[in-house]
Each structure stands twice: as C-alpha cells, then as structure tokens.
Amino acid sequence: MGATLAEKILATHTTDGKATAGEIVEANVDFVMVHEVLGSRIMPILDEMGVDKVWDPKRILVVNDHWAPAPNIQSAEIHQRNRDFVRKHGITHFCDVNCGICHQVMADWGLARPGELIVGCDSHTCSYGAFNAFSTGLAATDTAIILATGSNWFRVPESRRFEISGELPDFVMSKDLILRIVTDLGSDGATYESLEFHGPTIDSMTVPSRMTMCNMSVEAGAKTAIMTLNESATSWLNAKSAMSTWTPMEPDRDAGYVETHRYDLDSDPLGPIVSAPNSPANGKAVEEVEGIEIDQAFIGSCTNGRLEDIEIAARILKGKNVAQGVRLILTPASMETYLSAVRAGFIETLITSGAVVTNPTCGACVGGHLGILGPDEVAISSTNRNFRGRMGHPESLVYLASPATVAASALKGVITDPRSVA
Amino acid sequence: MMKRNLENIVGKVWKFGSNIDTDQIIQGRYLMMLDYSEMAKHTLKIQRPDFASNVQKNDIVVAGKNFGGGSSREEAPKVLEVLGVGCVIAESFARIFFRNSFNVGLPSLIVPDITEQVEDGETLIVNLSKGTVKKDNGTILQAAPLPPLMMDIVSAGGAIPWFKQRLVGQ
Ligand code: SF4
Numbered sequence: 301m302g303a304t305l306a307e308k309i310l311a312t313h314t315t316d317g318k319a320t321a322g323e324i325v326e327a328n329v330d331f332v333m334v335h336e337v338l339g340s341r342i343m344p345i346l347d348e349m350g351v352d353k354v355w356d357p358k359r360i361l362v363v364n365d366h367w368a369p370a371p372n373i374q375s376a377e378i379h380q381r382n383r384d385f386v387r388k389h390g391i392t393h394f395c396d397v398n399c400g401i402c403h404q405v406m407a408d409w410g411l412a413r414p415g416e417l418i419v420g421c422d423s424h425t426c427s428y429g430a431f432n433a434f435s436t437g438l439a440a441t442d443t444a445i446i447l448a449t450g451s452n453w454f455r456v457p458e459s460r461r462f463e464i465s466g467e468l469p470d471f472v473m474s475k476d477l478i479l480r481i482v483t484d485l486g487s488d489g490a491t492y493e494s495l496e497f498h499g500p501t502i503d504s505m506t507v508p509s510r511m512t513m514c515n516m517s518v519e520a521g522a523k524t525a526i527m528t529l530n531e532s533a534t535s536w537l538n539a540k541s542a543m544s545t546w547t548p549m550e551p552d553r554d555a556g557y558v559e560t561h562r563y564d565l566d567s568d569p570l571g572p573i574v575s576a577p578n579s580p581a582n583g584k585a586v587e588e589v590e591g592i593e594i595d596q597a598f599i600g601s602c603t604n605g606r607l608e609d610i611e612i613a614a615r616i617l618k619g620k621n622v623a624q625g626v627r628l629i630l631t632p633a634s635m636e637t638y639l640s641a642v643r644a645g646f647i648e649t650l651i652t653s654g655a656v657v658t659n660p661t662c663g664a665c666v667g668g669h670l671g672i673l674g675p676d677e678v679a680i681s682s683t684n685r686n687f688r689g690r691m692g693h694p695e696s697l698v699y700l701a702s703p704a705t706v707a708a709s710a711l712k713g714v715i716t717d718p719r720s721v722a
Numbered sequence: 723m724m725k726r727n728l729e730n731i732v733g734k735v736w737k738f739g740s741n742i743d744t745d746q747i748i749q750g751r752y753l754m755m756l757d758y759s760e761m762a763k764h765t766l767k768i769q770r771p772d773f774a775s776n777v778q779k780n781d782i783v784v785a786g787k788n789f790g791g792g793s794s795r796e797e798a799p800k801v802l803e804v805l806g807v808g809c810v811i812a813e814s815f816a817r818i819f820f821r822n823s824f825n826v827g828l829p830s831l832i833v834p835d836i837t838e839q840v841e842d843g844e845t846l847i848v849n850l851s852k853g854t855v856k857k858d859n860g861t862i863l864q865a866a867p868l869p870p871l872m873m874d875i876v877s878a879g880g881a882i883p884w885f886k887q888r889l890v891g892q
Binding site (some may be wrong): 324335336341342345348349350372374375377378421422423428437438439441442445453487488491492520523564579666667668685690694 | 741743745746749750751753754755756768771787788791792793794795796797814815816817818821822825826842871880881882885886
C-alpha cells in the first residue's frame with residue numbers, strides 16, 4: 301500500500317526512512333516555534349534537564365504574542381525571560397511584542413515550508429499544512445526535548461481524506477466549510493489523525509483560507525492537517541521564503557485512508573455556519589441562530605485575522621455603523637497584515653464604522669486581554685474555540701463564525717446572515 | 723520528581739462528564755502564574771469548585787469521552803499531578819493531553835465505559851502495569867494496554883527523568 305502525505309513527510313525525517321500509520325517513530329524536526337510557554341514552562345524544564353545549549357539556533361522562532369504588549373507583571377517577566385533566552389542562545393528568528401501571532405509570523409516570514417516537519421508549543425501549529433508541511437502542536441516538555449536534541453518520538457497518524465469540489469458562494473468563507481467539517485466529525489472525530497484536504501476547492505483557495513482550515517482541524521482532535529501545494533501557496537513561498545528550494549509532497553495513488561469524505565459545494569451549497577456554545581463542533585446553519593443578541597463581535601486570531609478577513613469586514617461595514625451597544629474589536633493577526641490593511645484603507649473604514657482596532661496579539665482569543673467578556677455577555681467571534689470561559693467569565697457565551705458573519709452581526713447587533721446585509 | 727507507585731493506586735473517584743476541555747481543567751487566564759501550587763488552586767473550578775481544596779492524594783479523576791481536548795497546555799495534567807491525583811481514567815482522551823499526562827508523570831488509562839461502571843466517591847484500586855481497575859465490590863475492569871514507551875516514561879516519573887536516563891544510557 302502507498303503512503304499518505306503524513307506518512308511520506310514523516311518517513312523523510314526518520315533514520316530508516318520509514319513511517320507507517322500506527323507506528324511510533326523517532327523523527328528529526330526541521331523547525332520549532334515557541335511563544336510565552338518558553339519563558340513560563342520550557343526554560344525551567346531545560347534547566348531541570350541540565351540542557352544549556354539549544355540544538356540549532358537557526359531553526360527556532362521565539363514569539364512574544366499571547367500577552368503582547370504585556371498587560372501585567374507576570375507576562376512582562378515571561379517576555380523578559382524570552383528575550384534573555386534569544387540573546388543567550390543567539391536565536392536567529394525572534395518576534396517581540398511588535399510583530400504578531402506566532403502562526404501568522406511563521407507564514408509571513410516564510411518559515412513553514414513544503415515537506416517539512418514542524419512542531420510548536422501550541423495546538424494550532426497544525427496551520428502550516430496550508431504550505432504542505434507536517435506540523436503539529438506539542439506541549440512544554442516535548443518541545444524542550446526537541447529544543448535540546450532536534451528530535452522526538454511521534455506516533456505516525458492514520459489519515460482521513462477530504463475531496464472537496466465546487467465553489468464557495470459570495471460571503472461564505474473557508475471558515476464556514478471547516479466549521480461544517482468539524483461539526484460533521486465531532487470534537488473527537490479525528491483524534492490522533494491527519495486530515496488530508498484535496499480537490500479543486502482546496503487547490504484554488506488562497507493561503508489565508510487554507511490556513512483557516514488547517515488551523516481548525518485540531519478542533520476535531522486531529523494531530524495535523526496537510527494540503528498539497530497549490531499556486532497560491534507557491535507564490536506566497538516564493539515571495540516570503542529566504543530559502544529557494546523545497547520538496548513538495550504528494551500522497552501515493554494507493555495510499556490507505558481511514559475514510560474518504562466528499563463535499564460537493566455545487567450540488568450541496570454551503571451557507572454560513574455558526575458554532576454555538578460551548579463547542580466548535582456545535583455548528584448550525586446561520587438561520588438557526590439568527591437574531592440572538594450580542595454584546596461583542598471579535599475579528600482576529602490565527603484562524604481569521606488575516607487581510608482577506610479584514611477586507612470582507614470592511615466591505616460589509618463600509619459607510620455603515622456598528623449597532624449601538626455592541627463592541628466590534630479587530631485584532632489583526634500580524635503587523636504585516638495590519639500595515640497592509642492600513643494601506644488598503646480597510647482600517648479607516650472599520651474605525652469610522654465604530655470598531656476598536658488593537659495591535660496584533662492573541663488578546664481576546666485566549667481570554668487574556670483587549671476584549672475579555674463579562675458575566676452573561678454574548679460574543680460572536682472569528683476565533684477557533686468557544687469552550688466555557690474561553691474568552692472571559694465562565695457565564696459568558698461565544699458563537700464562532702466567519703469574519704463576514706461577525707461583521708454582519710456587529711452591524712445589526714444580533715447574529716446575522718452576511719448575505720442579507722450585502 | 724518522585725518515582726510513581728504504579729501497581730497500587732488507591733483513591734476516591736471524582737466523576738466528570740464528556741468533553742472536559744483544557745479550559746475546564748485550567749482556564750487560560752491562570753497560565754501566566756509561574757507557581758504551580760498557586761495555579762493548581764483553580765483546577766477544574768468551573769466544573770466543581772470544591773475540587774482543588776478537597777481532592778486527596780491518589781484520588782482518581784474519572785471522565786467520559788475526549789478528556790483534555792483543546793489547547794496543548796501542559797498545565798492541564800500538571801495541576802492534576804501537583805494536587806496529587808493518582809491517575810485519570812476516561813472513556814477517551816484528546817491526543818495532546820494523553821501525551822502530556824505521561825510527560826508530567828500522571829498516568830492516564832482508557833476504559834471505554836468507565837462512567838457507567840463507577841460512582842462518584844467510590845474507592846478504586848488501579849494497577850497500571852496490569853491495566854486493571856478494581857472496584858469496591860471486587861469487580862475488575864480492564865483498561866486498554868499502554869504502549870511500552872508510555873509505561874517507560876511514566877515509570878521513570880515523567881519525561882524529564884526519562885530524558886536524563888536516556889542521556890546517561892547513550
Ligand atoms: S490566536 Fe488564539 S488560538 Fe491562535 S495562537 Fe493565539 S491564543 Fe491560540
């Protein structure tokens with residue numbers, strides 16, 4: 301039997317060149333991304349392990365993004381520790397509080413490349429499948445082991461294949477598609493698996509839309525999500541990556557999958573999906589939740605804080621005002637995104653319509669700062685998780701949606717179908 | 723980190739439902755606390771406010787499906803370990819939590835129908851090497867066998883001592 305994308309990429313990183321689903325293999329990693337978890341958890345673990353040298357300072361990105369700039373003394377201290385670490389170890393790639401959310405920085409700086417094995421101390425590290433990489437999130441101890449040695453053990457995942465064809469209608473985004481898929485799978489429907497997204501819809505998608513889909517695959521329990529390289533990803537890499545060569549991977553024709561799911565968006569058109577509290581897998585057609593009153597609308601995060609997300613919000617809100625009593629908060633995913641949105645005039649449009657625009661950071665997504673919810677407040681958010689208490693008070697509620705649905709809802713003050721306000 | 727007793731974990735059951743995600747175990751807003759014993763005071767607070775103050779050494783957390791879904795935060799199993807929880811038995815686990823729990827020296831076992839089999843507050847005896855869970859009334863439940871690598875890590879007391887052992891062995 302042939303190899304899936306996950307098996308193929310992992311096999312190029314093991315000493316014997318083999319990796320079959322179900323096996324536990326030792327694999328060498330190409331790149332590691334760490335954020336505040338470095339200063340808070342990984343550094344003490346490295347100390348305990350007696351490690352005083354990282355395996356390769358050129359293959360590590362350190363980011364201060366979750367609590368940026370520091371909203372309290374604890375995070376300020378962690379940021380200091382990260383800066384010290386970067387200096388001490390001569391880390392090449394460092395993003396301080398002024399450049400954005402880790403996953404977007406990986407993309408902006410061209411650090412996620414085809415065929416690579418990338419790990420990060422963050423569950424949404426799976427986002428780089430948009431660039432044909434095998435990327436997965438690990439926690440502090442496993443990341444520490446990799447920072448020290450450049451390798452770790454991995455269980456080779458089984459793969460689940462998606463064949464997606466047809467067009468996304470106007471105001472329906474890749475977020476709607478992935479919310480639908482996560483809902484169809486259930487929150488543990490793909491535990492430990494690799495999701496392989498194929499088909500004309502995926503091949504013609506922009507990099508930001510592809511990242512949204514890979515990003516949210518972890519909400520169905522997946523270990524990674526991988527796409528084959530397309531034109532949009534190739535030109536992105538050509539523009540951003542300092543390294544000019546890479547080896548894109550394709551699955552073998554006779555690769556073995558747990559299951560193949562087909563979605564034909566022409567014969568079975570997709571509308572906006574909203575995931576009701578408290579699970580991303582609780583997706584509903586927008587019609588089912590329309591009219592629910594909201595206090596806050598949030599556009600941002602590593603899921604949907606990119607230029608096309610800000611653009612569609614600006615399109616919906618241009619010349620109009622955010623509903624009274626509603627806060628619309630926009631947190632661009634990175635400084636690069638922010639600057640492009642300023643130059644394109646989207647930021648002016650949104651500020652004029654009543655939005656609060658913050659610096660790039662995780663911020664409200666993690667319930668950290670810049671938009672925390674109070675008791676009984678209701679938010680609609682372009683982020684990826686609506687667990688109880690995720691964005692603030694345990695009695696607050698979060699509905700997950702595309703940036704288009706969030707913008708339309710901000711305009712009306714209630715959950716709104718973006719197709720109805722266009 | 724101390725070597726764990728893996729043959730005879732005796733503790734009371736704290737029973738939870740399905741889909742207890744990492745934000746339920748420890749909310750994002752406590753993650754900036756550097757001191758684990760301070761952070762641990764907020765463990766499972768949303769679900770059971772009395773958990774952190776009343777849990778006893780070796781008590782057993784029992785849960786339904788998909789325990790520990792969500793973020794990769796190692797703080798989730800770690801606060802349970804810091805509170806002295808003896809092991810977690812769930813019907814299924816999220817991938818990162820499962821891996822993390824062994825890394826921090828907290829054993830996790832999968833018993834497919836555990837929430838139907840045991841009551842809140844009852845005492846269980848867990849034998850990790852055999853993968854058995856013995857109830858008060860003598861009934862023995864069998865857990866899915868642990869991969870040898872996981873057993874190695876948890877017997878070493880977690881991934882840090884395991885890593886050190888391997889360095890010495892090389
Ligand atoms: S934006 Fe949200 S989901 Fe993404 S890395 Fe930051 S906290 Fe995590």
